[in-house]
Amino acid sequence: MKVVVPVKQVANLDxxxxxxxxxxGVDPDSVEWELNEWDTFSVEAALQLAxxxxxxxxxxxxxxxxxxxxGLLACLAKGADRAxxxxxxxxEGADALAVARVLAAAVERESPDxxxxxxxxxxAVAGATGVALAAHLGLPRVAVVNKLDYDAASSTAxxxxxxxxxxxxxxxxxxxxxxxxxxxINEPRYATLRAIKQARDKPLEVVELAALALDGAAxxxxxxxxxxxxxxxxxxxxxxxxxxSAADVAGRxxxxxxxxxxx
Amino acid sequence: xxxxxxxxxxxxxxxxxxxxELVTAAMDVNDPAGGRLTVAVIDGSPExxxxxxxxxxxxxxxxxxxxxxxxxxxxxxRAVEALIDELDxxxxxxxxxxxALGFGPAVAAARGLGFASDVTRIAWDGGPIASRGAYGDxxxxxxxxxxxxxxxxxxxxxxxxPASGGGGASVRALDVDLGDAVRTEHxxxxxxxxxxxxxxxADFLLSIGRGIEDKDNIPQFEELADKMGxxxxxxxxxxxxxxxxxxxxxxxxxxTVKPKVYLALGISGAVQHLAGMQKADTIIxxxxxxxxxxxxxAHYGAVTDLFEVADELEQHF
Ligand SMILES: Cc1cc2nc3c(=O)[nH]c(=O)nc-3n(C[C@H](O)[C@H](O)[C@H](O)COP(=O)(O)OP(=O)(O)OC[C@H]3O[C@@H](n4cnc5c(N)ncnc54)[C@H](O)[C@@H]3O)c2cc1C
Numbered sequence: 001m002k003v004v005v006p007v008k009q010v011a012n013l014d015x016x017x018x019x020x021x022x023x024x025g026v027d028p029d030s031v032e033w034e035l036n037e038w039d040t041f042s043v044e045a046a047l048q049l050a051x052x053x054x055x056x057x058x059x060x061x062x063x064x065x066x067x068x069x070x071g072l073l074a075c076l077a078k079g080a081d082r083a084x085x086x087x088x089x090x091x092e093g094a095d096a097l098a099v100a101r102v103l104a105a106a107v108e109r110e111s112p113d114x115x116x117x118x119x120x121x122x123x124a125v126a127g128a129t130g131v132a133l134a135a136h137l138g139l140p141r142v143a144v145v146n147k148l149d150y151d152a153a154s155s156t157a158x159x160x161x162x163x164x165x166x167x168x169x170x171x172x173x174x175x176x177x178x179x180x181x182x183x184x185i186n187e188p189r190y191a192t193l194r195a196i197k198q199a200r201d202k203p204l205e206v207v208e209l210a211a212l213a214l215d216g217a218a219x220x221x222x223x224x225x226x227x228x229x230x231x232x233x234x235x236x237x238x239x240x241x242x243x244x245s246a247a248d249v250a251g252r253x254x255x256x257x258x259x260x261x262x263x
Numbered sequence: 264x265x266x267x268x269x270x271x272x273x274x275x276x277x278x279x280x281x282x283x284e285l286v287t288a289a290m291d292v293n294d295p296a297g298g299r300l301t302v303a304v305i306d307g308s309p310e311x312x313x314x315x316x317x318x319x320x321x322x323x324x325x326x327x328x329x330x331x332x333x334x335x336x337x338x339x340x341r342a343v344e345a346l347i348d349e350l351d352x353x354x355x356x357x358x359x360x361x362x363a364l365g366f367g368p369a370v371a372a373a374r375g376l377g378f379a380s381d382v383t384r385i386a387w388d389g390g391p392i393a394s395r396g397a398y399g400d401x402x403x404x405x406x407x408x409x410x411x412x413x414x415x416x417x418x419x420x421x422x423x424x425p426a427s428g429g430g431g432a433s434v435r436a437l438d439v440d441l442g443d444a445v446r447t448e449h450x451x452x453x454x455x456x457x458x459x460x461x462x463x464x465a466d467f468l469l470s471i472g473r474g475i476e477d478k479d480n481i482p483q484f485e486e487l488a489d490k491m492g493x494x495x496x497x498x499x500x501x502x503x504x505x506x507x508x509x510x511x512x513x514x515x516x517x518x519t520v521k522p523k524v525y526l527a528l529g530i531s532g533a534v535q536h537l538a539g540m541q542k543a544d545t546i547i548x549x550x551x552x553x554x555x556x557x558x559x560x561a562h563y564g565a566v567t568d569l570f571e572v573a574d575e576l577e578q579h580f
Contacts, residue, residue, distance in 0.1 A: 013398050013554065026398065097371060097378055119364075122399050125534065126380045127359070127417075128368035131336075135369035140337060140446035143365040158450070163274070163361050164515055166456030169333070172448040180364075184503035224371055224378030225393070225406040233403050233559045242565040249565040250575030253526065253547055256563060257491065260524050260545050261467055 001056045001152065003046040004112040006103050006133065007039040007075060009068040010123040024227045025093060035071035038118025040188040042181040045148055046116050047079045047189070053152055057081045061106050063091060063099045069204065076199035077191035083204040090209075090216030094223065096128040101222035103129070104136035105212035113155065115178040119144050128224075130180035141178040142171065146185045150175075264412060265297025268352035270343060271304040271316055272362055274334065275452065278304075278312045281358040283425035288385055288418045289356050290320045290426065295387040296353045301325055302432070305342040307332035310436075317432035324434045325350070330441050333449050336365035341444040343370050349437055352413070354391055359417040359534075371415045377408030380417040381534060391416070400534060400556040420515075421538055456517065458510025465494035466523045470513060470540070472498035474529015474550065474569055478506045484528070487573055490580045496520065498530045514539035528569040532557025 010033070017030035043060065050056040060075040061084045062068040072083040086106050091098070107115060115137070117130030127143075134141035146168065147160035155175045160168045162182050173179075191199070209215055242252045267289040271282035286302060293300045301323045302316045309326035316324045327342045329335065343366065347355065355370075357363040359381045371378035377391075384394035390407065391414050397404035408414045462468060469488040475481070488495040495511060502512045513520055515535035525543035530536060532548070532555055540546070541560045548561040549569045558564045565572065 011398060013401055015552070017554075026402075095378075096368065096380075100368075100372055125396060125399060126368075127364045128371075128378070128380050130368075131365060132368040132372035135340075135372040141365070141369070142447060143336065144361050160453070161361070161365075162516055165519065166454060166509070166517065168453050168455055170450040170453060172450060173446065183499065187505075222372075222375070224376070225408055227397070227404050228392075228407045229405040230397055231403050231405075232554075233401075233556065239558060239561050240563050242563055246567055246571035247575045249549070249567055250572050250579060253549075253563070253565070253572070254576060254579035256545065256547060257467065257524055257526070261492070263523075 009071045036121045042116040044188040076202040077195035088209040096126040097224035100132035134178035146182040266299035270357045281420040284423040286426035287423040313434045318426035319430040321432040337446040339366040345439040355415040377411030377414035383422045401554040467493040469493035470496040472530030473500040
């Protein structure tokens, strides 16, 4: 069986980040990169399936520039068999729908039995890439899965879909299928530094859009939206910031708490 | 092409609150979008909800009967696509909810629509303009949809007040062939999260998040909560890591709380966390990151180290 896991290197803003000149993005120098938290759970779910079944291949796929290699190497170090990275400068700032379009072309080549995406990425928080990808691939999908039982004999996954307010739905889906994986479904493993070094010997294929019969215009066409302005939040109306030393802050908090609790 | 189509939500036979909130969101831009507002409900027995959906401002309620009793993402996708063909709306508004996350992006991708999720404001400037968070909600983005005649938005639950009922909308059943749309089999619903405490009953919650860093630090906050007369609650990563039971989780997939005081230590304020606590009477947030979105809902905030504050707080109780 083959499991494909799309993963993303996400942008964290550092303490002193700045907006770029046209005010629609942030200065790339004020961004730190790491593997998306949700993807650490989807990768782990795939690795556990591989450990449970003979001959299961786990392929991680990312749309991203060289920054994404670090995340892909970490996945390889944990036990993924192969990595594929797709990039073209025209993909800078691509939104979830554009990324899903590109992923579809790459995942189609693999004909996987299962595609496991993270529910969302911690920077874009769109929650859309996986389900949009499923639509392009024509696969059945289940969003926000927090339990997965795969039955190899019947190629059926019995999953729990996490709903709001402490309710889950148990349902069954025939594979090939796409699931978006929720945090807490498992305990993601860590890769040792040694394993990360060794992972450099595993295949990491870099693919250009043309090789997927795509071009920048087709991808731009797939984008759902354009950011026309980016600004700082107006901090909560009337929010009062408490300054001073930790002792001052604690003193003021204690005062507020006592006043409110007696009222 | 004109008008706004709202997709209502039901679960286990009940209309979900978000449905009438979406009507309010749609009303904000209904006039420039063409002035016709339709609410659609897709359900095993959709007629049961038609009247409640005829809120003020709604022109028509369209019912679509699903071949299965409960929500099914592929049925919803097929039904929404049929509704688009029938009504030709300029704007489609769904919730940024677990159910809509299962079909909204699929409709947008399949039909090549303009799309944005977790939208908190909709305006109009020649076409819809959507506001949403960016970079983990640390910034606010304004989006437009160049070249898109039709746009589908997933709107954050709780971002709009529910529309009031009592409108005079007409009701119409739309016949859609959905028999072969079903691609998953419903097995059961299960309630989780019952446990040792009921944080929804507490007047004072001391809530800790990933900022507390380590399991070994939990006892310190249990003691602090005891001293302060607070009940300890947590954000999701603390539960995911197995450090506390999910009975204590505040948020979209945890509990909704409305205490007199909510003191958040080391919680960033992700949308799913805010969903569970933003109605607290008084919110106090301590976080080292001045851009943490929790400060957008807090009444009092301090940008400082939570451990130092926690040590000092003990002295006061
Ligand atoms: C479908 C879905 C449902 C979800 N349901 C829920 C839910 O019910 N509840 C929930 O909470 N989350 C939920 N989440 C997860 C949510 O998106 C966030 O991942 C989560 O809320 C983050 O928790 P956090 O704020 O504790 O951690 P982080 O986002 O990692 O924030 C930790 C914060 O601590 C601060 N910090 C670090 N060290 C210190 C220090 N020494 N002093 C002060 N501050 C410090 C940091 O600046 C940071 O802001 C859900 C997600 C999805 C996709």
